[in-house]
Amino acid sequence: MLIVKIAVLFPELLGTYGDGGNGLVIAERSRRRGYDVDVTSVALGDDLPDADLYLLGGGEDGPQRLASDLLRRTSFARRVGDGAHVLAVCAGLQILGTTFSVEGDDEYEGLNVVDVVTRRGEHRSVGELCVRVEDETLVGFENHGGVTRLGDGVTALGTVLRGRGNDGALDGFTTSNVWATYAHGPVLALNPWFADRVIAGVLGVELEPLATAADRLYDERRLTLRV
Numbered sequence: 001m002l003i004v005k006i007a008v009l010f011p012e013l014l015g016t017y018g019d020g021g022n023g024l025v026i027a028e029r030s031r032r033r034g035y036d037v038d039v040t041s042v043a044l045g046d047d048l049p050d051a052d053l054y055l056l057g058g059g060e061d062g063p064q065r066l067a068s069d070l071l072r073r074t075s076f077a078r079r080v081g082d083g084a085h086v087l088a089v090c091a092g093l094q095i096l097g098t099t100f101s102v103e104g105d106d107e108y109e110g111l112n113v114v115d116v117v118t119r120r121g122e123h124r125s126v127g128e129l130c131v132r133v134e135d136e137t138l139v140g141f142e143n144h145g146g147v148t149r150l151g152d153g154v155t156a157l158g159t160v161l162r163g164r165g166n167d168g169a170l171d172g173f174t175t176s177n178v179w180a181t182y183a184h185g186p187v188l189a190l191n192p193w194f195a196d197r198v199i200a201g202v203l204g205v206e207l208e209p210l211a212t213a214a215d216r217l218y219d220e221r222r223l224t225l226r227v
């Protein structure tokens with residue numbers, strides 16, 4: 001029996017927007033496919049546990065800096081380099097990069113997992129976010145001051161249909177084991193296809209669709225948005 005080990009990192013710092021709900025969605029959709037799931041919430045002062053999937057959520061500027069500083073002192077970046085998976089949202093996305101400056105223009109060191117840089121934008125980006133991800137549509141809401149530029153060769157998660165995302169054109173980034181987006185929601189509750197993509201990536205399996213209320217609501221939302 002495969003066990004999916006999920007670690008929700010510092011929800012007291014990166015939990016302002018309810019992104020910890022992404023862990024619940026992964027857990028429930030995995031269980032309904034017959035997989036065992038172990039979800040750990042990592043608090044300040046805890047050792048970083050071994051996990052198949054680390055979840056990073058959104059947060060305010062100060063807690064975001066603290067989370068980055070704390071994680072830089074752990075084996076997080078090495079584990080991700082070795083293939084552990086990560087789903088990161090907003091502040092979580094920003095700290096995965098090389099540097100970020102969201103509060104004033106001071107630059108802070110990120111976790112250097114992906115070659116991206118976040119600078120303070122002229123305006124906050126607040127509102128609905130809608131992103132084309134290949135033949136799927138990702139919906140959510142965004143609330144951030146940062147503008148993120150991808151380094152050469154870094155692949156965006158998708159292209160922005162509505163809202164701002166990284167820079168008005170692209171949202172997030174993805175590698176073989178990392179998914180990052182500016183969309184809150186929690187994003188996996190709003191986008192069941194994205195949850196299944198993450199689960200399939202972590203487990204290396206193909207998944208049959210599920211007929212849950214979340215899947216039906218997603219289809220209805222897509223019709224309403226006409227995207």
Ligand code: GLN
Pocket residue numbers: 017057058059060061064089090091092102142143144145146
């Ligand atoms: N503090 C960051 C910013 O404003 C991230 C905000 C968030 O996670 N929603 O850019």
